[in-house]
Amino acid sequence: MASWTNRFEVVSHTLRHYIGPSRRPAATVIRNSNHFQASLMQPVISISDLTKTYPGGLKALDNVSLDVSEGEILALLGPNGAGKTTMISIVCGLVNPSSGSVTVAGHDIITDFRAARSLIGLVPQEMHVEAFESVRATVTFSRGLFGKPRNDALVEQILKDLSLWDKRNEKIMALSGGMKRRVMIAKALAHEPRILFLDEPTAGVDVELRKSMWELIERLRQTGVTVILTTHYIEEAENIADRVGVISKGQLLLVEEKNELMRKMGEKTLTLNLREPVKALPGGLDGFDLTLEDDGNAIVYRYDTAAERTGIGRLLSGLSGAGIGIRDLSTKQSSLEDIFVNLVRDGR
Ligand SMILES: Nc1ncnc2c1ncn2[C@@H]1O[C@H](COP(=O)(O)OP(=O)(O)O)[C@@H](O)[C@H]1O
Numbered sequence: 001m002a003s004w005t006n007r008f009e010v011v012s013h014t015l016r017h018y019i020g021p022s023r024r025p026a027a028t029v030i031r032n033s034n035h036f037q038a039s040l041m042q043p044v045i046s047i048s049d050l051t052k053t054y055p056g057g058l059k060a061l062d063n064v065s066l067d068v069s070e071g072e073i074l075a076l077l078g079p080n081g082a083g084k085t086t087m088i089s090i091v092c093g094l095v096n097p098s099s100g101s102v103t104v105a106g107h108d109i110i111t112d113f114r115a116a117r118s119l120i121g122l123v124p125q126e127m128h129v130e131a132f133e134s135v136r137a138t139v140t141f142s143r144g145l146f147g148k149p150r151n152d153a154l155v156e157q158i159l160k161d162l163s164l165w166d167k168r169n170e171k172i173m174a175l176s177g178g179m180k181r182r183v184m185i186a187k188a189l190a191h192e193p194r195i196l197f198l199d200e201p202t203a204g205v206d207v208e209l210r211k212s213m214w215e216l217i218e219r220l221r222q223t224g225v226t227v228i229l230t231t232h233y234i235e236e237a238e239n240i241a242d243r244v245g246v247i248s249k250g251q252l253l254l255v256e257e258k259n260e261l262m263r264k265m266g267e268k269t270l271t272l273n274l275r276e277p278v279k280a281l282p283g284g285l286d287g288f289d290l291t292l293e294d295d296g297n298a299i300v301y302r303y304d305t306a307a308e309r310t311g312i313g314r315l316l317s318g319l320s321g322a323g324i325g326i327r328d329l330s331t332k333q334s335s336l337e338d339i340f341v342n343l344v345r346d347g348r
Pocket residue numbers: 054055056058059060078079080081082083084085086087
């Protein structure tokens with residue numbers, strides 16, 4: 001219980017930090033490419049005070065502001081109905097915002113729609129593919145939709161990258177679900193977007209395809225493409241994202257570099273298995289977040305990984321001073337999943 005309270009304080013501190021009156025500062029992701037650093041000056045997507053109320057009154061997005069830097073991989077993490085698809089649909093011009101504004105490389109998505117949209121590739125959550133077309137024709141046609149000249153070499157490269165080249169002449173309806181999804185990605189890449197939105201790219205796909213999707217996203221990033229993906233697989237964000245945004249009930253609860261998020265909000269527990277069970281915690285250890293567990297056979301210490309000192313040395317000498325012998329010990333760090341679950345629960 002004590003640790004829960006601690007966690008809540010860390011969370012609400014972080015929320016205060018992010019939901020301030022001013023816009024969030026741009027990301028400070030450092031990468032080895034000069035191109036990326038130079039382009040950090042200006043966000044490639046800038047979302048300001050975006051709100052969407054659907055007819056009928058449901059507020060799917062509530063005053064969301066977010067900057068995305070060129071070349072980063074941003075994962076939007078949130079439960080079903082959080083507003084992720086709504087947000088993507090607005091940026092892609094498929095849904096009208098109720099208020100607020102979005103620019104893509106400086107182009108307003110409403111007044112300068114064509115320029116903004118031409119920079120974006122979208123792989124929607126729902127698959128719509130032309131069942132009777134061949135793979136290659138579909139992808140080639142998708143490029144034409146954006147007014148780009150035919151480029152067979154590029155389409156060939158995309159199909160090869162996605163392991164679809166062998167299937168290029170197959171009708172789409174003959175493909176497996178995983179391959180159809182890859183066709184969707186090929187379509188989105190066909191017009192050489194600078195920004196790629198992937199809405200739940202790995203929902204319902206097998207582990208192998210998920211891994212190959214992650215590799216593909218990494219390769220895209222190496223070519224300078226900005227990737228924004230939504231997911232409710234925390235493991236996915238943990239594996240591939242540079243930054244993680246947590247969205248719940250239309251509100252962006254926080255956006256943070258993944259490593260920083262895990263460092264800041266991560267909690268570690270140290271479990272000390274005792275030689276002999278004890279009836280109570282020894283005195284003289286005030287200030288330590290300790291609990292007695294396993295029928296008095298274990299003492300569990302929860303501590304903040306971001307703290308300057310963990311206090312473990314002092315704890316161990318305190319216990320030995322109290323005559324408590326330790327048989328074994330182990331530590332465990334909270335995962336992004338723990339952090340996420342707590343955040344969404346607190347956001348309710
Ligand atoms: N066209 C629509 N009309 C009315 N409500 C909608 C529409 N699209 C989505 N919603 C509602 O908006 C909320 C957010 O939906 P969505 O953006 O799809 O969330 P997510 O992608 O995070 O699951 C949900 O409550 C959903 O039911």
